[in-house]
Structure formats: C-alpha cells, structure tokens
Amino acid sequence: MRADRLISLVLLLRQRGRMTATALARELEVSTRTVLRDIEALSAAGVPVYAERGRRGGFALLPDFRTDLTGLNHDEALALLVAGSGRGEQAFGLGSALASAMRKVVDALPDRHRTVASDAARRMLIDPETDLLSRRQATEPVPGTTMAVVRRAVLAGHRLRIHYAAADQAPTWRTVDPIGLVTVRDRAYLLATRAGADRTYRLSRMLAAEELPEPARRPHQVDLDRAWRDRCAQFLSDGPHLTVLVRVTPERREELARTALAVRAEEPEADGRLRLEVTFQDARHAEWALWQLTADVEVLAPRSVRTALRDRAAMIVARYTETPT
Template identity: 50%
Template sequence: MKSDRLLSILLLLQTRGRVPARELAERLEVSVRTVYRDVESLSAAGVPVYAERGRHGGIELLAGFRTDVTGLTADESRALFVLAAQGAHAALGLDAAFGSALRKVMAALPAPHRPAAETASRRILVDATRWRGGPQPAVDLEVLRDAVFADRRLRLRYRHSGERQVRTYTVDPYGLVAKAGVWYLVADRRAEPRLFRADRVRSARLLDEPVRRRPGVELADAWEGLRR
C-alpha cells in the first residue's frame, strides 16, 4: 500500500505541480505527517522532491522531472476519460483502482493533451439506466466478479422471473455484461449458453474446479448469441 501511495504522490505532483500537503493527505486518506514521511522516502529513493512550509507552501518536484509516455493522440486521450464517466467500475468494486489508474494516465499524457482529456471527463456523461426504470435492487457482484477473473466454476442459487422456487445451478462463466443499468452473468450450463440476471442470484460460491468454456467462444460471442 505504501508503494502505491508513493507512486500516487509522484504522479499527482507531475500532473499538478505544487500541491499542499493537506490536499495530498485528503486525496490519499492519510495524515499530513504520513505525507511528509512519504516525501522523505521519495527523496531518499532519488526523486527530486521538496517541501515548502507556510501559507503558500506545498510539495513540488524539481522543474523538468517527470515520467513521460508519448504517443497518445488528443482523441485517444479524450476516449480514455470518457470511459471514466461510465461508472461500471464502481459496481465491480474497482472504483479506487480506476481512479488511481486515471491519475497515472493523466500524469503520463503529453502536456498538450491534458486539457482535452480533462474537458472530456467534465463534458461527457454516460448514464446507463433507463428512464422510469424505478429503483434497482442492490446487487452484490463480488463473487461473480471473482469467478470471472479467476476462471473458476460457480455454484448459483437462482430465482427465475415469475417463480418463487430457488434453483441451484453449476455454471461456467464467460463474463459480466451491463445492459441498460442491469448486470447479467453470461455462462454455460452443461455446455449450453445461459443468461443469469445478477439481481436474481440469491447466493454464489466459487468452486475449486477451473471453468469449462466451449473452445473458441469468447464473452462477446456468447453475449451476441444470447442477445439475438
């Protein structure tokens, strides 16, 4: 966690220039004392960083020091930050990781493209929920997400629409799909493609067995067939 925090400080300083220690502390959810200790660690590692105390002080890198990754066009930069508006990462428990990734990308962008990327994130909003859809039931995607990323089979207790009975299935997941504000698990059951609405999953358990997908079939292929 400390190494991630040090990298976040470095990238924030590259992006913002001088930043007050209190602002860094609030962004990283640590104390101001911890920020100053982290600055000392960065300095000891050879990073040219210094702190100025006082009303107009702050923490800053020496001019010209940065990690520069070039090659992104202005439109590519915009595209990355439009992605930030979609919000699916929050439902998957990846909100903090996504925010950290965006800071790294922003710091790595060529300086002329940063204003375009920042503007895109403020001017484009993607809301995937339908009008008059009513409140959506809470959905716990943690186990489904873990199975998808770990390539493991799942044991589901599932209630179909219009039924009171809860059924049990062993499935082989391809992945998760968010469609119009609703999450679905795309999986095979006995080598046949099935679609499970996440808010109807009553419980889910990872099995020790590796997933058994049909050869050559990817999530997009399975979803397209089910969607049709």
C-alpha cells in the same frame, strides 16, 4: 497493489500540485497513515517529493519531475477520458481502477496537449445519472466483495459458487462455469453454464460468491456479443411472454423500446406513426409500460390490454370530473 498506488500518488501530485495527506488518502481510498508511509517510500526511492509546513501545507513534487508514461496522442487520450465519464465501470466494480487509469492517461500527454484534452473531455458527457425530466436512471447495486470475487473468477477461468436469489424463489447455492460479464443499462449480468446448459445471472441477485480452485469448463475463445444475442433470443423464446401490437409516435419509440423486452417488428404508417410488435413479460408489465406513454401510443391488440388501458383512463376521467371537497 502498492506499486499501483505509489504511481497514482505521484500522478496526483504532478497533476494537482500540492495536496494534503488527507486529500491524498481520500483520492486513493486509504488511510492517512498509509499515505505517509507511501511518501516515505517514494522519497527513499529517489522521487523528489517534499513536505510544505503550515496551514496551507501539504506534499508536492519538484516542478521539473516527470514520470515516464508516453505513447498516447491527443485524440487517443481524449477518447479514453470521455469513455471514463460513463457509469458502466461501476457495474463491474472498476471505478477506482478507472480513476487511476485516467490519471495515467492524462500524465501520458505532452504538456501542450494535457490541458486541451482535459478541457475537451469536460465538454462531453456519456450516460448521465438523470435525463432531461430529472428522472434518475435505474441502477442495481452489487456488493463490492461479491463483484470482486465474480470478476476475478471470470478473468482467471475458475469455477464459481454463488448464492443466488432468482425472482420469486428462495436463495440457493449453485456452482457455475463463468463465461463473461455484460452490463446493459446499468444492470450487470454473468453469462455462465451450469451442468453444461447456458445460464444468465443478474449480479444484483447474488447474495454471496466463492471462487473455486478448479478451472471452469468453458471454451478458450468467446464471442461475448454473439453469446449475449443468443441468450436474449433464448429468453424471448422461453416462458409465457406477451406480444402487443401498437401504434406509437416516432418521438416516443425509444422510450417504448427501453421498457419492453424486445421489438419484434416495425413499420411506418401513412400518418407518420410507427406500427410496432412489442414483447412484454406479462399483461401487468405491458399495461404499466404503455400507460407511461399516454396518448402517444395506441394498443391495437390484444383486446385485453386495450380494454385494461381504456378502463384505467375512464377511472381517471371519473375521478377528475368530480368536484374536490
């Protein structure tokens, strides 16, 4: 870990020029004392880093010093820089590692491409925190220590003992065989088996995790995309889910799909609207999601959901018909 930090320190000085020990400590997420020790280690290793005294002082590298990181062309580096603007890395606790990797990517570019790629990446944004209506995207924080243990066990192929709080249940300890990690709309999931049966665990519901020394009982190769599709199909086939038939305007189709569990069928209608067969967790979930779409959606079946939305709309009309006092 220290070797990676030393490389990151050198790259920060190369790309930003003179920096104070405090600024370096903040970027590297260490103490100022650790930065000073790292500077001494770099100097002892022959890296031309020097200190500038005074109010605007700090540490800097000799102008001609360059690290030996090569092999990326402009488009390859740009693709990595743009991908790094998303927030998926936070779901797996890899934010600091990504920042370090991005510094290496930028430094790997030839001088003539470095500024161009950095400027281009700033003009592309993936998955911002809010949408055009200033609504923040829902996120589920996972404690960093728990995420690190889970990630390490998945990559090392070791069994996991997790303290898990399933919905509407008291937390219990479970021993599982981890298969892989999946993130969907800022929710992170662990795909695993327990006693040979497929299981899917939401990481935000893990209160604690312990990596066990014994190897996980899992296949050597895995198609994680296919495994996720199989888990989704299994989830939809299990439990008392509710299927609703609706008409929706094309402009609100994606919003509806995001709030539902799944879109089972879809076909266009003559008036330009779409007829969808949509699955929800239950009637409460369906009524909440469909109410958000106001007049852009119409429930065709079941009648119970249509009636519930009609009654809610009638209450709103009655409330606003009254003259406020």
